[in-house]
Amino acid sequence: MSCVRYLMHRRLLRHLSKSVCEHRLHGWQRNQSRLIRTSSKAMTIMPAWVIDQYGNNDVLRFTNNASFPIINYPNEVIIKVFAAGLNPLDVSMRGGYGSATMAMKRDPLNIKQTGSEFPLILGRDVSGVIMECGLDVKYFRERDEVWAAIPPWKQGSLAEFVVLSANEISHKPKSISHTQAAAIPYVATTAWSALVNTGGLSKDNCANKRILILGGSGGVGTFAIQMLKAWGAHVTVTCSHNAEQFVKGLGADHVVDYTAGPVEELLSALEKFDLVLDNIGGDTEQWALGLLKPWTGAKYVTLVTPFLRNTDQLGVADGMLQTAATVATKVIKHLVKGVHYRWGFFAPSGPALDEIGKMVDAGQIRAVVEEMFSFSQVPQAFNKVEKGHARGKTVVEISKGGS
Template structure:
């Protein structure tokens, strides 16, 4: 307990407590960076493609606080997700452009230059007049919605609702590994899976493809909630997932993996990070006629809108979901659902508490400096993730912060272990 298996490579993703809102006066001498600078450094794409489309620029306009609820953040660290790789190739472009600006789609406007990067940890430098949860100088973390300009830049703007105070025990590099997978996992497990802190105790959950960002976060969250967690991953990831709390591990590369799963007690919830053929056998592992749920994070929605157009693609995806849901509920009484990322700052507030309590640890597999973003993308494209790949945008004091964070997390883990031992003795 409290031990994090991190393989770092230094190279050249229900019911939540309400936030406490404080009203803090602004001061006339506070000047936003956007008033001092007009351009910033960023990695952008000017077209969709694979190799060579990522470009470094120092002429990206600095974003400004455009509404009363927006927050301008100086990015200290960002991290990559498989979605960034897909978006670089044009995945989801039609639906995301519609979400960015419906009128611009009708007018044929371009989304370029486009900044990728879905996670941010940094410092607030400017706020809209209605923002009360954070103030300039606060250290925050957030998941950047895919329809917004991303975090592979010096600055990014988000709404107050999307932003949360960074865990005190984490450095920016560590913190940047969590928000997007956390919001994705919580949306899938809570909104689609029906689980929460009060209902997950002793529930049996299966996570497929558990060694990536969403999987490693979900294991820790579910264990903090008291669930029994079984995972599938490759054999060389077993130490990682067991170290994070997985109760049972099945090597999906073994020829008898499905037989091993079928021999186990059936599950209440399955979180599928793999998709494809997994759907064909996974629903059969759920408890029949007991409200069990299969939740997949691999839906065809964006692929179908890309290939068929917005209207036809959404219609086809909707029909596919309806047919599969009806087939499963009629045949064995299980629910078939899609899970999606959903922006949720208040949820990150709760995650922050779990991190500072030592119940959730960052899993950072690789780190890259801001100058080597293309190499970071290549690392993620290679697949077989063991946690997250992080980009250090600001190098200044993160190493000192990481050392302090490790010391504090060790103390938190020791305290948690002592509490468990006392509870056992009593």
Template sequence: MGFLKTCVLRRNACTAVCFWRRQVVQKPSVRKISTTSPRSTVMPAWVIDKYGSNEVLRFTQNMMIPMIHYPNEVIIKVHAASINPIDVNMRSGYGATALNMKRDPLHIKIKGEEFPLTLGRDVSGVVMECGLDVRYFKPGDEVSHKPKSLTHAQAASLPYVALTAWSAINKIGGLHDKNCAGKRVLILGASGGVGTFAIQVMKAWDAHVTAVCSQDASELVRKLGADDVIDYKSGNMEEQLKYLKPFDFILDSVGGSTETWALNFLKKWSGATYVTLVTPFLLNMDRLGIADGMLQTGVTVGSKTLKHFWQGVHYRWAFFMASGPYLDDIAELVDAGKIQPVIEKTFPFSKVPEAFLKVERGHARGKTVVSVV
């Protein structure tokens, strides 16, 4: 997590969902790619030099500031960032194979080449510099044209969880504002970052929402609009759910054993869909390599999809999808007062390791944010 970030931004959106680029690139061609000259200065950042527990996080004041390597990139001065469970998992090495390929699509990095690695996916800040092909942003913009009603901390809490939930509900689940009224929706893991956003967007589309969380989070999810709340700690989940009407859509951000019973509570032969965010995709690639990992993933999801299709329901996996247009839609809901950021705790930049520990302990009540500026 650093003070500045190089990002690829497309269209106007709520905030930047960005990835550090530590790529090996050829010397730039004669054509300029940036609106300003490169600056040989340093910045403060939290980095890791190896994968491991929280002790691997290291603070440095001598991280070279990022440079624009491609004409569609911008440099952002980060005002706030949020931490997601995947950031904690990445600190421990989860998804390293696939994410290294993402950082360096020209060739797969040799193990260890990615260090020092700066973690972090969500930011809100101000554009400092633009590549020559950037048309939707200019220096001084609060990226990505965040809703004016939000602070940088609030804006930084939304993109990753919002786009993950939007991908699951809209892109994979096929639900939107025109077909959701009256649909019965079950959200497993309702008090976390994805869950608190999902409740709000489903209620904005007039669905009936049943939220599963612990009893101490019930007041929060009811305030966000949940119609029914089930405490997963108060008894057997299956026993509690069997007294409710079947569901049209289930969003599962918990995984584990939930997959073995949750699909039984969908309406059969009516197009009802179960979408899980907990998949073995990145683990397969870490364990088996890119080719074999993708093959194993395809076999797994294909067999499960077919099995549940013959039982009258749809089984799907969903992932985070970066999308400027989706963020535009989300920003409209924010400006309309139908979506509000849910922030459990804000840490100063000096306390980044404590913020990681907070997320690692689980039982989230919304998002954990780091104030950088």
């Protein structure tokens, strides 16, 4: 296609999509303005922590004038945030990590011409209460207490309100508070995606499987240990010495202190594994696949991938090509040795959270809150996450309204 024809095609696409959006929004304007009218003018703005540029903690800015979230599609809900969870991803995003992919996800064909992503609100976990439901939302009602993991291309939960799709949210487990609930969704849906969707594990096939979690004392690890133990797996964990009792208390069967010597030697003395979940990355994959039982369908799943870094550095198209080439080479290289090499990714999922919520209410999984901060202490909360050595999750209480 010539350049001119491509540009005309793009303009036409933009025009068509705008009309579709306007048509979709038509019914919504009345709804939205009703929300704004009935809730007084103050509801058009809200308090939030935002960033206006990428950088270190200095870029975090508190404002009382952040835009109130708007329901754009009929399957969306507005949630009043009681508690927000922070993850290492928030620290990375504050520095610009993933910005190219996030921009593409927010507005794939540049149809809405959203331009700048700023002011950007961080915070990937939310627990709160539904204030307003879109017309197509059937499973949830106003005043329902819900929890969710927020996709990185959406505005986050370090704000009074957040808007999400109904398929991304789930009813909050009744047995835990909002601050406890905000410690679970992002790490839980990441672990679920890595272990269930990518690793092929389920409650029906885990009994006596040998699973190794590299990096078990952080957010993902503390959730994964509990889920796998509830499903009957034998769980070995690596962590530093001072986390040993902590991960054993969550159910880990065997703990290897990675600071006590070359961890690959300590691990290779053990019986081989059916699945390795790698939360550490780096040179780990040079030796971790050798710990798997070959020719049995055993899998290595790493959560530390170069995907976003590639698209940040090379642009979306070249970055994706580079990523596909890298992963294909690695998959083939290990397949001929009889083991499966996979990348795991966070995937927002209300239905997965429904299942996880049942496990929480059944007492099989507990929230591991390492430290709590108030809404005014968001920079301190970022400092805490940035220091690493996590022993569970960092949570920010946004509003006192929740239990």
